[in-house]
Amino acid sequence: xxxxxxxxxxxxxEALQSVIATFAHYGVExxxxxxxxxxxxxxxxxxxxxxxxxxxxxxxxxxxYAAVGKTDITYFNPHAREAILWTAEVLSTDNKRFLAALPLxxxxxxxxxxxxxxxxxxxxxxxxxxxxxxxxxGNFSQxxxxxxxxxxxxxxxxxxxGGLCYKEATSVTIEANTRYIIxxxxxxxxxxxxxxxxxxxxxxxxxxxxxxxVAYNIARxxxxxxxxxxxxxxxxxxxxxx
Ligand code: ZN
Numbered sequence: 679x680x681x682x683x684x685x686x687x688x689x690x691x692e693a694l695q696s697v698i699a700t701f702a703h704y705g706v707e708x709x710x711x712x713x714x715x716x717x718x719x720x721x722x723x724x725x726x727x728x729x730x731x732x733x734x735x736x737x738x739x740x741x742x743y744a745a746v747g748k749t750d751i752t753y754f755n756p757h758a759r760e761a762i763l764w765t766a767e768v769l770s771t772d773n774k775r776f777l778a779a780l781p782l783x784x785x786x787x788x789x790x791x792x793x794x795x796x797x798x799x800x801x802x803x804x805x806x807x808x809x810x811x812x813x814x815x816g817n818f819s820q821x822x823x824x825x826x827x828x829x830x831x832x833x834x835x836x837x838x839x840g841g842l843c844y845k846e847a848t849s850v851t852i853e854a855n856t857r858y859i860i861x862x863x864x865x866x867x868x869x870x871x872x873x874x875x876x877x878x879x880x881x882x883x884x885x886x887x888x889x890x891x892v893a894y895n896i897a898r899x900x901x902x903x904x905x906x907x908x909x910x911x912x913x914x915x916x917x918x919x920x
Contacts (some may be wrong), residue, residue, distance in 0.1 A: 680705045683862045683878035685712035685826025688741065689719025689765065690866030690916065693875040694728055696894035697865050704879055704890065712826040712862060713739025713793030718761045718912050719866055720902035726773045738780035739793040739826065740802045745769060746778045757909045764908060789822035796823055804828050808842050811859050823859045824878065830870050831863030831889050849888035860887060873919035
């Protein structure tokens with residue numbers, strides 16, 4: 679089974695459409711969504727509708743809950759707050775209902791998915807350092823944990839003897855005696871210095887994970903952000919990938 683793991687779309691429908699257009703080429707059979715379909719970008723409703731039509735499993739990100747008043751936005755930076763207030767105004771009632779009903783986590787036999795971190799997912803902590811990862815490995819029992827949230831793709835690995843390492847690697851073969859926390863990066867607002875849309879592709883038979891990068895019409899997404907009256911910084915950052 680080939681599974682696409684997509685996260686942090688943030689209302690960028692140009693990026694999402696270009697990502698979806700690659701699915702046939704890679705033989706994607708299932709789509710799992712790791713949160714933050716809205717916030718920052720100009721097309722939250724369109725992104726939700728695409729997601730609803732294709733996702734086999736979806737969970738909430740902090741921006742999804744913020745847009746429907748389910749999480750506090752006082753800690754959001756001013757650009758994020760402005761964007762989420764705009765998003766809350768333009769979302770359809772039906773799409774708001776969809777966001778409000780998303781769970782914080784989902785688990786399968788050998789993996790869990792969560793937007794931020796398995797330990798208290800409702801606090802939206804980041805897993806950035808090896809010590810963040812070590813703490814969180816204690817909060818799930820499966821071999822694999824897929825996350826988003828930081829918009830930085832990367833892989834934390836914990837071996838049987840307790841050795842932990844981090845790789846900004848774009849691919850990994852899943853080994854029997856190792857556990858993994860894998861950040862799949864961001865579709866709609868990458869922050870790793872590479873503006874191309876990112877998503878994870880996991881082949882459950884071959885036990886191979888890889889990061890896919892996809893070019894999309896950034897200029898069009900920027901024009902829409904500006905036309906919507908959203909902060910200029912949000913248009914600039916998607917071209918720079920930060
Ligand atoms: Zn995000």
